[in-house]
Amino acid sequence: MSSPHSGQWREHFAGVDLPVPVLGGATLTGINFDNAASTPPLSRVRDMVTAFSDLYSSVHRGTGYKSRLSTEAYEQARELVSKFLGVDEKDQVVIFVKGTTDALNRIAAEEARLNGRQVLVTEMEHHADLLPWRHRGDHVMVGLSDEGHIDLEAIEHALKSGDGKISLVAVCGASNVTGFVSPIHEVAELAHRYGARISVDAAQLAPHHRIDVRPADDPGHLDFLSFSGHKMYAPYGAGVLIAPRDFFAGAPEVMGGGAISIVTWDDTVWADLPDREEAGSPNVIGAVALGVAIETLLELGFSEMLDYEVGLGGRMIAGLSGIPGVSVLGGLEPSTGGTRLALASFVVEGLHHGLVAAALSHEWAIAVRHGCFCANPYVFRLLHMNRDDVAEVEGEVTAGRRKALPGAVRASLAPYNTEAEVDRFLEAVRQVARGRIKATYEQAADGTYSPAGGWPRITSPLHAVVKH
Ligand SMILES: Cc1ncc(COP(=O)(O)O)c(C=O)c1O
Missing domain, CATH: 3.40.640.10 (Type I PLP-dependent aspartate aminotransferase-like (Major domain))
Structure with missing residues (x-):
């Protein structure tokens, strides 16, 4: 088999070219970099x-x-x-x-x-x-x-x-x-x-x-x-x-x-x-x-997909490492030899992880995850927090002030993702890290951010069947 090329497997995955409404009423083809949370179905599976x-x-x-x-x-x-x-x-x-x-x-x-x-x-x-x-x-x-x-x-x-x-x-x-x-x-x-x-x-x-x-x-x-x-x-x-x-x-x-x-x-x-x-x-x-x-x-080529993902992950981590103010949790070791998935969690200096994730979604149609990824001890450690720091955060969170919870932004890739998507993501992170965030965002008590005035309206397909 010839070496895999960007986008080779995209047609085999369902719903990966969805137009997503963004700031200003436009739509962009969405980028899903949240595959570690959940993946779309293969079209054949669907x-x-x-x-x-x-x-x-x-x-x-x-x-x-x-x-x-x-x-x-x-x-x-x-x-x-x-x-x-x-x-x-x-x-x-x-x-x-x-x-x-x-x-x-x-x-x-x-x-x-x-x-x-x-x-x-x-x-x-x-x-x-x-x-x-x-x-x-x-x-x-x-x-x-x-x-x-x-x-x-x-x-x-x-x-x-x-x-x-x-x-x-x-x-x-x-x-x-x-x-x-x-x-x-x-x-x-x-x-x-x-x-x-x-x-x-x-x-x-x-x-x-x-x-x-x-x-x-x-x-x-x-x-x-x-x-x-x-x-x-x-x-x-x-x-x-x-x-x-x-x-x-x-x-x-x-x-x-x-x-x-x-x-x-x-x-x-x-x-x-x-x-x-x-x-x-x-x-x-x-x-x-x-x-x-x-x-x-x-059938599609499990190991070829891994090779491709490793390359894509390397491109992403190398790109993130070149953005001032961005640090990747666990360091910049690339995914050579399959020792790292095509996944990176990162923090942007001076910006709350929830704000970065909201801006990537609302202004760039890029879906990522943010927070502690259900692995609190590991994230605390990677953020170099000591036991006193964690005890302080625990006190805040227990008192209902979840805004105090630290975290990171995670981008996780799959074989249907492309080099062009990685490049758009890197450009988005570069702009956000420079403070070029166009919309105003508000933080809720649970720590999450949303655009002032709300997210663009979402029409779930259930609207067609659920009588209100
Ligand atoms: C490493 C790891 N273990 C376990 C889980 C839990 O998987 P599930 O929610 O499918 O039960 C996850 C989900 O994110 C995970 O990433």
Whole structure:
């Protein structure tokens, strides 16, 4: 295949050329640099969802034609996920869940039953990979290198001093704040060496990097893996949890129909996996959409897309580094070799992150994220805040003054984004950083900014169907 060119994959993604109203009543083609939050669907996935809606019915126990067809599609989606990740179904099970948060909470709920055990988390984790461990059980948090990377020595030290108490190491495959890609197989080797398992939060990694969970007898194998369809071009409410089959013991965390073999007046016999972990009616359309997304990404060229994204990310980070007053969290290390996603969080000196994000949207039709990206400890650290600084902010926020919350602006790219979009974004940031903000913005009590007089009116398609 010839080397990828800018825009090569754009036609395969839905809704990426939307005219967006901006300041002064004009419209511009929107730029979506908020892919780390959620991605648009692949067009094929969107079309399949429409087509499959005509065929959809309940799965597993229905004898009707549509039920049998839907069951087949649902199980095919499981197979696609399994093959994509190299899962050996003898040792591991593919469970369809709502998303990464749901998956991690399920692991934490099971893990919490094992009294006296600890989960090791890194300071880099998204709240979804921190709070379940913190509030359902016991955890230890290890620090990072000075630049905010995973610190293998710190992990090994914690495992050693855990004296066998640490049963699980929970780590993200890639950070949603810096885009740093974690050495997951090396962390896995360490975890296994000290008798622990590894859980990888692959919400950010799975859409961009090909992951192989590896066989159970490989020291670097991944025991648990979680990711979300909506970050992987299939925003229809399904996600995936890969887990060791022997992990689930006793009653499942979520109980209900479909999870049992038989229920008598006194007894419950749980079904085999995966059914016992998929109580209730599953999200068949979401799972099938995710399966189709995986197949489509493979067909379009997963690794070529990564190469392309790496180039695009490098262009963005190099560009940001040349803008006076802009600093990129985690430094300017480019994404060579796929060690960083095409993602950058940055601060503009003297300007609130919410103001920068509002101006990029309202004046340039550029969608970004701002704030702490559900990874408060990591962002506080990257902003060089000490414990006193954080305590002060905590006091303000607890008193309802959310304006005090610091943060950054995040731009996250996908294969449908183009060099021209990156260049327009860089020009926008350059102008904003120079103070060339045309509109007046007001800050609300929650810290967010909006144009004085309000945002241009949005007409949701639901207006056509909802009677007011
Ligand atoms: C690294 C990481 N983990 C977990 C999550 C949670 O994913 P979801 O909201 O799909 O459950 C996110 C979402 O932003 C994320 O970026």
